[in-house]
Structures are given as structure tokens and as C-alpha cells.
Amino acid sequence: MSSLSKLRVRLRVNGEEHEMLVPVEKTLLEVLREDMGLTGTKHGCELGECGACAVLVDGKPVLSCLALPVELEGHEIMTVEGLAAAGRMHPLQEAFADLGAAQCGYCTPGFLLAAKSLLEQSSDPTRDEIKDALAGNLCRCTGYIKIYEAVELAARRMRSGSETAPEQAVLYGR
Amino acid sequence: MMGSFSYVRAGSVKQAVAALAHDGARLHAGGTDLLGCLRDRVFDAGSVVSISGIEELGGIAALSGGSVRIGALATLAEIASHPLIRERYPVLAEAAASAASPQLRNQGTIGGNLCQRPRCWYFRGDFICTRKGGSLCYAFDGENRYHCIFGGDGCYIVHPSDAAPALVALDAQVSIAGPGGSRTIAVEDLHILPKQDIRRETSLEAGEIVTEIVVPPPRAGLRSTYRKVRERGSWDFALVSVAIAAVVAAGKVSAARVVLGGVAPKPWRSIAAEAALIGHAIDESAAMRAAAGAVEGAQPLAQNAYKVPLLRGALEEAVMSLARP
Numbered sequence: 350m351s352s353l354s355k356l357r358v359r360l361r362v363n364g365e366e367h368e369m370l371v372p373v374e375k376t377l378l379e380v381l382r383e384d385m386g387l388t389g390t391k392h393g394c395e396l397g398e399c400g401a402c403a404v405l406v407d408g409k410p411v412l413s414c415l416a417l418p419v420e421l422e423g424h425e426i427m428t429v430e431g432l433a434a435a436g437r438m439h440p441l442q443e444a445f446a447d448l449g450a451a452q453c454g455y456c457t458p459g460f461l462l463a464a465k466s467l468l469e470q471s472s473d474p475t476r477d478e479i480k481d482a483l484a485g486n487l488c489r490c491t492g493y494i495k496i497y498e499a500v501e502l503a504a505r506r507m508r509s510g511s512e513t514a515p516e517q518a519v520l521y522g523r
Numbered sequence: 524m525m526g527s528f529s530y531v532r533a534g535s536v537k538q539a540v541a542a543l544a545h546d547g548a549r550l551h552a553g554g555t556d557l558l559g560c561l562r563d564r565v566f567d568a569g570s571v572v573s574i575s576g577i578e579e580l581g582g583i584a585a586l587s588g589g590s591v592r593i594g595a596l597a598t599l600a601e602i603a604s605h606p607l608i609r610e611r612y613p614v615l616a617e618a619a620a621s622a623a624s625p626q627l628r629n630q631g632t633i634g635g636n637l638c639q640r641p642r643c644w645y646f647r648g649d650f651i652c653t654r655k656g657g658s659l660c661y662a663f664d665g666e667n668r669y670h671c672i673f674g675g676d677g678c679y680i681v682h683p684s685d686a687a688p689a690l691v692a693l694d695a696q697v698s699i700a701g702p703g704g705s706r707t708i709a710v711e712d713l714h715i716l717p718k719q720d721i722r723r724e725t726s727l728e729a730g731e732i733v734t735e736i737v738v739p740p741p742r743a744g745l746r747s748t749y750r751k752v753r754e755r756g757s758w759d760f761a762l763v764s765v766a767i768a769a770v771v772a773a774g775k776v777s778a779a780r781v782v783l784g785g786v787a788p789k790p791w792r793s794i795a796a797e798a799a800l801i802g803h804a805i806d807e808s809a810a811m812r813a814a815a816g817a818v819e820g821a822q823p824l825a826q827n828a829y830k831v832p833l834l835r836g837a838l839e840e841a842v843m844s845l846a847r848p
């Protein structure tokens with residue numbers, strides 16, 4: 350057992366090991382942003398209500414504002430910075446950009462990660478499954494429809510393994 | 524920012540109980556309610572004792588004899604998706620799936636869900652209310668639309684858990700470890716009313732922790748359901764909720780438990796609603812009688828009288844959804 354107010358913490362974030370000395374009461378959100386410079390994870394309500402701070406832990410979305418880093422030693426953490434691979438944006442990121450599913454963008458990292466976790470479990474989710482999976486993320490700008498459509502487009506592109514153009518109706522309304 | 528504390532990672536239940544004996548020690552399982560309370564300064568922590576690494580406290584498994592053991596660290600997401608729970612105890616799977624948001628369900632544990640602190644905005648805010656050692660319940664003549672209609676007495680919180688009414692409906696047992704050893708009680712006896720002790724929501728003594736829950740084997744003919752009404756469809760606490768477990772034999776209800784959420788400081792068992800069902804077929808008239816029974820004796824505050832018809836409606840719907848197996 351240990352009982353110290355500053356702790357040495359080893360975290361694995363986006364596939365890289367990091368070791369640092371942090372005050373034990375700093376949340377994962379604060380450590381990601383302030384100590385690791387990973388400011389893609391957003392600071393919203395800090396009370397578990399908005400999902401702006403969501404990251405993936407072992408592939409599942411969790412709220413970094415309600416997590417202590419020391420609790421996550423030995424787990425795989427992914428932030429939005431880890432989504433792009435080999436210089437290429439993730440299909441979800443491309444679909445969000447193509448369809449205007451981000452306006453101010455503050456909520457986007459949380460949505461992208463929650464959606465990534467969903468698409469890993471189900472490659473062709475229904476609209477209701479998408480709504481359920483994204484229910485913990487708030488967006489004050491888009492009205493959500495573009496976000497759902499972007500997740501559907503990304504899922505389609507990932508299934509076909511190619512870049513399909515968004516449908517006209519999705520781009521310009523019906 | 525939260526105030527500073529020291530951190531203790533307990534390797535066993537025994538270590539956790541010993542560490543909790545220190546003044547100002549607070550238990551950390553999934554951490555979602557604890558860290559929210561620390562940030563809101565509902566209380567401070569001298570030390571945070573984490574039990575999240577204690578393997579024996581996790582898992583969901585069938586026991587010989589047909590009961591199901593749910594470790595205190597099982598997450599709400601695990602409970603909501605577990606095949607055993609979904610198949611045998613729909614009321615519990617539905618309640619767990621309706622709680623909080625997907626992210627919080629991945630983090631929050633069943634032990635923490637049962638022991639979470641109230642959501643009353645005065646309690647969470649900068650008010651030294653009776654529950655925090657002050658002399659007033661600010662909700663009584665204040666903003667009380669989300670407060671209780673049963674069982675309030677000096678404090679008018681509702682118990683926020685969805686899983687608790689489901690577990691009471693299923694007559695589950697909860698095991699507790701503490702400085703004096705372990706004990707097992709009915710989940711029904713875990714939560715207490717303000718008149719019993721206004722400073723806490725459970726009968727846990729200082730230094731005690733929930734270690735596991737055991738749900739008894741489903742009886743032949745068991746039908747169960749959870750109906751929750753909330754203000755936002757995406758995720759929210761219950762305005763009212765209804766957990767029902769009924770045993771139907773030869774077309775009639777032979778045993779039933781009806782437990783209400785969101786309406787009282789603890790999961791509120793409605794004996795009147797149960798009596799209205801037992802001995803009858805599940806039909807509209809039974810549903811209406813049960814709903815009328817459930818709201819008997821309700822004492823709404825100035826802003827929450829809407830909970831009475833809402834509860835009636837939710838109860839009727841829940842009963843009718845059990846009309847077919």
C-alpha cells in the first residue's frame with residue numbers, strides 16, 4: 350500500500366509509455382491536458398455530464414474528468430490525438446469533416462471516440478444504436494443529425510474499405 | 524480542482540477496511556460519484572482508499588443452486604449486457620442499462636451505485652443542509668420539483684439509483700465487510716430514511732463496504748420489468764421509476780414485488796400495489812388498482828405534485844408490459 354500526495358504514475362497513452370510525478374488529486378483530464386500537452390481532450394462540465402472529456406480506456410469510452418490517472422496504470426488509454434494513423438485521419442474524422450458534423454468542434458473529440466468504440470463492436474449500427482452509444486455526449490451546435498449521419502457514412506466507408514462520396518441528400522439536405 | 528488527499532491502493536478487503544478506519548478516509552470503486560462529490564466540495568477526503576484492484580470484488584457468475592453473484596466492482600455496463608442477467612432478471616438489466624450515460628456505465632460499479640450520494644442540488648451545492656450537518660432542508664420550501672413524495676422527514680431527497688429498486692424487487696441480498704467482520708442483509712434493508720439517520724443514506728456503519736450482491740434463483744413464472752421516466756431521453760436520473768418482479772402461475776400473480784424509484788429517499792416498496800396484483804390476472808383493472816395503491820399516501824411538495832399522476836401512469840404501463848411472458 351502507498352499513501353503519498355504526489356505519485357509516480359505510469360500511463361500508456363496512444364501507444365506510448367509516459368512516466369510522471371503528479372499530485373494524486375489531479376484528474377486524468379488535467380494530466381492529459383496540462384502535463385502531457387494533449388489538449389484535444391476537452392474540459393467541459395468536469396462533473397460527468399457532457400462527455401467532452403471522453404477518452405477510450407481499453408477501447409471503451411470513459412470520462413477523464415472523473416478518473417484518477419493512478420487508477421489507469423496498466424490500461425491502454427486513447428485520446429483523439431491517437432485516432433489518426435500513418436499520417437491519415439481516421440474515417441470517422443474524415444466523415445465528420447466531409448459532412449460538417451463539427452461546428453465549434455468542442456464536443457467532437459468525445460463524439461469521435463464514443464463512435465469509434467461503437468464501430469468496433471458493430472460495423473453497421475442502426476440509427477438507434479448510434480444514438481444510444483452517443484447519448485453521453487452533448488453538442489450545443491449541430492443538433493446531432495449531422496453527427497449521426499457522419500457516423501453512418503464512416504461505417505459505410507469502413508465496411509466497403511473505400512472512400513464513398515457522401516450522398517447529395519446528406520450533404521445538402523432533402 | 525479537488526482538495527488534496529493521500530491515496531491508498533488496497534490489495535484486499537481487509538486492507539481496505541483497515542485503511543477506512545482513518546479519519547476522513549473515503550472509498551473509491553469506480554470513482555464517478557466520489558470525484559464528483561470531492562470536486563463539488565460536498566465533502567473532503569483526507570485519504571482515498573481504492574478498492575478497484577481487488578479482483579475478488581469483481582465479476583458476475585452463477586452460483587450452484589441457481590443464484591447469481593454480482594461482485595461489488597461489476598460495472599453497470601457489465602450488468603446491463605451480461606447474458607445471465609438479461610435472461611433471468613430483465614428488471615435488473617433494464618435498470619442498469621437505463622442508468623447514467625454509456626461512459627458512466629463503463630466506470631460506475633454496482634456497489635457505488637447502491638452507495639451513491641443524493642443528487643439534491645442543495646446537497647450538491649453550497650448549502651449546509653441538514654444532511655451535511657446544518658439545520659435546514661432547503662428543498663422543503665425551495666426548488667423541489669425533483670424531490671420526494673414519500674418518506675421525507677426533515678430531508679426530501681430521492682434515492683438516485685436505478686439498480687436499487689430492481690434489486691429490491693428481486694429480493695437480492697448484499698454482503699458487507701467491516702471492522703466487525705462480514706454480514707449479509709437484504710438490499711431492501713440497505714437504504715434508510717431521513718428519520719432513521721439524516722446524515723446517511725445506507726445502514727452501512729463507519730468502515731463498512733459492500734462486497735457482493737446475490738440475486739436469488741428466478742422462480743418459475745417470474746416476469747420482471749423496469750420502467751423509468753426521465754426528463755431527457757438521452758440520459759438522466761429518474762423522475763419516477765417502477766421495478767416489478769411478479770410470479771405468474773396458472774394465469775394469476777402468485778407473488779409480486781413492486782418497488783418505486785425517484786419518489787422517496789430510499790427504494791420505496793409499495794405493499795398496496797403488490798396486494799392489488801397478487802391473486803389476480805395481469806390485466807388493465809389490476810394495473811389500475813395497483814397504480815392507485817402505489818400513490819396512496821403520497822405527500823407532494825409545492826413543485827412535485829406532477830410525480831403522482833406520472834407514477835400512476837408508469838406503474839400501469841409497467842404492469843401491462845408483464846401481461847405476456
Ligand code: FES
Pocket residue numbers: 391392393394395396397398399400401402403412413414415
Ligand atoms: S468534462 Fe467530463 S463529462 Fe463534462
Ligand code: FES
Pocket residue numbers: 450451452453454455456457487488489490491
Ligand atoms: S460542434 Fe459545438 S458543441 Fe458540438
